Amino acid sequence: MEFSFNGLFKNLKSLVNAKRSFLGVDIGSSTVKIVQIRKEEERAILETYGEIALGPYGNMKIGQSVKLPVDTMAQVIKDVMKEANAKANAARVSIPLKSSFVKMINLPINQEKNIADIVTLEARRHIPVPISEVTLDWWVLPTPEKEDKKKQEKASVEVLLVAIHNDVIAEYKNIMATAGLSASGFEIETFSLIRSGIGRGSQTIAILDIGATTSKMIIVDFGVLKSSILISKGSQDLTMALSQSLGVDFSKAEEVKREIGLSDLPEHQEISSVIEPVLDYIFHEAAIFLRDFQNKYGRTAGKLIISGGGSLLNGLSAYAVKKLTIEVERSDPFSKTEHPAFLSGVLKGVGTNFSVATGLALGEM
Ligand SMILES: Nc1ncnc2c1ncn2[C@@H]1O[C@H](COP(=O)(O)OP(=O)(O)OP(=O)(O)O)[C@@H](O)[C@H]1O
Numbered sequence: 406m407e408f409s410f411n412g413l414f415k416n417l418k419s420l421v422n423a424k425r426s427f428l429g430v431d432i433g434s435s436t437v438k439i440v441q442i443r444k445e446e447e448r449a450i451l452e453t454y455g456e457i458a459l460g461p462y463g464n465m466k467i468g469q470s471v472k473l474p475v476d477t478m479a480q481v482i483k484d485v486m487k488e489a490n491a492k493a494n495a496a497r498v499s500i501p502l503k504s505s506f507v508k509m510i511n512l513p514i515n516q517e518k519n520i521a522d523i524v525t526l527e528a529r530r531h532i533p534v535p536i537s538e539v540t541l542d543w544w545v546l547p548t549p550e551k552e553d554k555k556k557q558e559k560a561s562v563e564v565l566l567v568a569i570h571n572d573v574i575a576e577y578k579n580i581m582a583t584a585g586l587s588a589s590g591f592e593i594e595t596f597s598l599i600r601s602g603i604g605r606g607s608q609t610i611a612i613l614d615i616g617a618t619t620s621k622m623i624i625v626d627f628g629v630l631k632s633s634i635l636i637s638k639g640s641q642d643l644t645m646a647l648s649q650s651l652g653v654d655f656s657k658a659e660e661v662k663r664e665i666g667l668s669d670l671p672e673h674q675e676i677s678s679v680i681e682p683v684l685d686y687i688f689h690e691a692a693i694f695l696r697d698f699q700n701k702y703g704r705t706a707g708k709l710i711i712s713g714g715g716s717l718l719n720g721l722s723a724y725a726v727k728k729l730t731i732e733v734e735r736s737d738p739f740s741k742t743e744h745p746a747f748l749s750g751v752l753k754g755v756g757t758n759f760s761v762a763t764g765l766a767l768g769e770m
């Protein structure tokens with residue numbers, strides 16, 4: 406089970422026009438996920454996708470996080486492309502939220518004229534490292550109509566400030582170049598989640614991505630990111646807790662997690678009692694985040710979309726509903742792409758894990 410990829414599209418090889426095919430590459434802490442999409446006028450056609458575990462490349466187990474050197478990471482990307490028969494030569498790549506700085510700031514201005522100067526100046530106060538060491542980006546957020554009056558009185562605008570350390574970008578560029586790919590863009594993973602997870606005009610929606618080492622949560626208002634947090638626990642913490650309390654090695658614990666997960670059966674009581682406290686940490690942070698948003702904006706997220714490998718845990722949706730009293734839906738990024746109708750069922754099941762990679766590829770359109 407070292408590779409989990411899907412070869413269903415292999416026979417469509419002849420149809421692939423590498424020039425118009427784009428790759429989304431999501432380099433996670435425990436897996437690399439790729440999605441290749443072909444652009445045909447305004448249509449996004451899903452060509453192939455694949456996933457590969459990083460553990461075995463660094464003497465670790467499947468499901469374990471590992472930091473690999475540039476050369477090895479480039480080899481991983483080549484391997485997963487080969488397995489998935491992905492031929493695109495241009496790729497967009499995700500930058501982990503943990504290597505980025507994302508903050509919403511309020512600026513006391515209502516004219517966009519000299520906003521660039523003001524933002525750069527303000528950024529120095531908000532970003533914990535020297536500005537010369539980061540690549541800075543920012544967006545003035547649209548003010549919803551009902552807030553207009555209040556905002557004008559305060560004469561302030563909301564600005565989303567984003568910074569990525571230059572060393573991080575340099576490392577990712579290096580990985581892509583070594584893998585023989587041209588990197589046409591980099592994007593913080595949470596922005597990719599929005600593109601693949603949310604329809605235009607959707608009101609207030611929360612997305613929770615449960616990865617191996619961290620969980621990422623964002624709240625999006627009318628398609629625009631309003632707030633994000635990084636939660637320092639992920640699905641690997643469930644495996645480690647199981648390994649410790651059941652006295653089994655990591656691989657066995659990983660198997661128990663994936664096969665049993667959260668179960669109501671009396672014979673699985675012990676497993677649930679180990680898993681639940683770790684999940685409760687994540688959901689506690691999530692609940693505080695939702696509450697803070699409501700206090701600040703007076704609106705509540707109407708729905709929570711869950712994504713990432715950790716969201717595949719049996720019983721997770723129901724548990725999230727119970728803990729957060731919110732409607733929960735699994736992300737279905739492939740629904741934003743065209744594919745043969747008979748594959749819809751299969752793709753809905755596996756898509757969740759490709760939310761970031763799909764969002765990246767769609768961003769090239
Ligand atoms: N069926 C499953 N049930 C439960 N957990 C699963 C299942 N499949 C995968 N996982 C877990 O999902 C995690 C990997 O998810 P994902 O690929 O989203 O993480 P990542 O992107 O590598 O990590 P991060 O986002 O923290 O950098 C692993 O901890 C793995 O054990």
Ligand SMILES: [Mg+2]
Binds near residue numbers: 433617
């Ligand atoms: Mg991830």
